[in-house]
Amino acid sequence: MSQGHRLKDELKSYARSIGVHHLAVGEAAPFGREAELLEAMRSQGTYPAFTDTDIERRTRPGRWLPDAKSIIAIAVSYLTDDDHHPPRQGVLRGIVSRYAWGRDYHPILREKLEAIAAFLAQRVDHPVRFVPYVDTGPPVDRAVAVRSGIGWYGKNACVYTPRYGSYIFLAQVVTNVELEPDPPISRSCGPCDRCIRACPTGAIERPFWVNPAKCLSYITQMPGMIPKEYRKAMGRRLWGCDVCQIVCPWNWEAEAAGDDAFRPSPELTARPALIPLLTMTNSQFRRWFGPTAMSWRGKKIIQRNACICLGNIGDPEAVPALEDRLLHDAKPEVRASAAWALGQISDDRSLRALERARRAESHPMVLEEIDDAMAEAVQKSTPSP
Numbered sequence: 001m002s003q004g005h006r007l008k009d010e011l012k013s014y015a016r017s018i019g020v021h022h023l024a025v026g027e028a029a030p031f032g033r034e035a036e037l038l039e040a041m042r043s044q045g046t047y048p049a050f051t052d053t054d055i056e057r058r059t060r061p062g063r064w065l066p067d068a069k070s071i072i073a074i075a076v077s078y079l080t081d082d083d084h085h086p087p088r089q090g091v092l093r094g095i096v097s098r099y100a101w102g103r104d105y106h107p108i109l110r111e112k113l114e115a116i117a118a119f120l121a122q123r124v125d126h127p128v129r130f131v132p133y134v135d136t137g138p139p140v141d142r143a144v145a146v147r148s149g150i151g152w153y154g155k156n157a158c159v160y161t162p163r164y165g166s167y168i169f170l171a172q173v174v175t176n177v178e179l180e181p182d183p184p185i186s187r188s189c190g191p192c193d194r195c196i197r198a199c200p201t202g203a204i205e206r207p208f209w210v211n212p213a214k215c216l217s218y219i220t221q222m223p224g225m226i227p228k229e230y231r232k233a234m235g236r237r238l239w240g241c242d243v244c245q246i247v248c249p250w251n252w253e254a255e256a257a258g259d260d261a262f263r264p265s266p267e268l269t270a271r272p273a274l275i276p277l278l279t280m281t282n283s284q285f286r287r288w289f290g291p292t293a294m295s296w297r298g299k300k301i302i303q304r305n306a307c308i309c310l311g312n313i314g315d316p317e318a319v320p321a322l323e324d325r326l327l328h329d330a331k332p333e334v335r336a337s338a339a340w341a342l343g344q345i346s347d348d349r350s351l352r353a354l355e356r357a358r359r360a361e362s363h364p365m366v367l368e369e370i371d372d373a374m375a376e377a378v379q380k381s382t383p384s385p
Contacts, residue, residue: 094236153208165251
């Protein structure tokens, strides 16, 4: 066994000891195919939101670290044995994507990457330079994972691993240490297209091509108003969407290896009660959401989404809380979303609430939503001829 191969084996063994489920190494060469794909997405107006807009920086590891030689990719499973199904009765609850159930993965994975880099530095005879990235830097982390042999692409564009399915967090560290690359994994979805057929918004427009602007994972995090054409598709999804992963046969036997950090916390369950979210204080938001990956968009995005969820559930029990937000919330996006939700419930109380708000409101967007909601409420209450 060569010294380089032995070093990589030691690195993998150490990674497992600190809770990394898979570590693999890829070349620090440019990602030409991904650069072409991103250019195509930009030209079509589907470039991924929340990502670096500099395509060259995203696809050239030499821009991440000038003397880059290798990229060490890791995967950490977040799948636990907790149930993802919402209760069918009782408190009005939303659904949170499984990846956001527990603690925010960013600092957890960054700590693991830094530990791996420190371990590597102790075993080479020259100064080690490295830069870790956890989801927020320029790398196209799925492409890094596939090149390194972490997994392969499913038709929903998620990366799948043999033991853990697609319920994994990905991260990487680029370094000036030259390590032997791992071979890629060659697997195929075959004729299966369950994820494409199940997507609530048709975001998987063709195999391996997801339009991020249609994806509920993005839509529930986007600023401003949720587009009307996607509100009903949200259902009771408060944050994110797992449908394409849940229906995927690769995931049916995925190993539930996620540690306790990724379980739902006592402060915020995987299926949070929606009405209390509408009136939560800033301190409650920090306590419930601060430790999770849901905190970065702020309180008002959560409240906006909670309004949409309550409208889709359609239970009149939510009317007083929605009316309170419609009349008193400082953010027009929350008031407008509350108006839409009241229009979906469409009982006498919700219609009266909309009428009261109509007299007091001055924001054009909110007024438009109130008018549309009132028209829908009247239409629903009018008997068919």
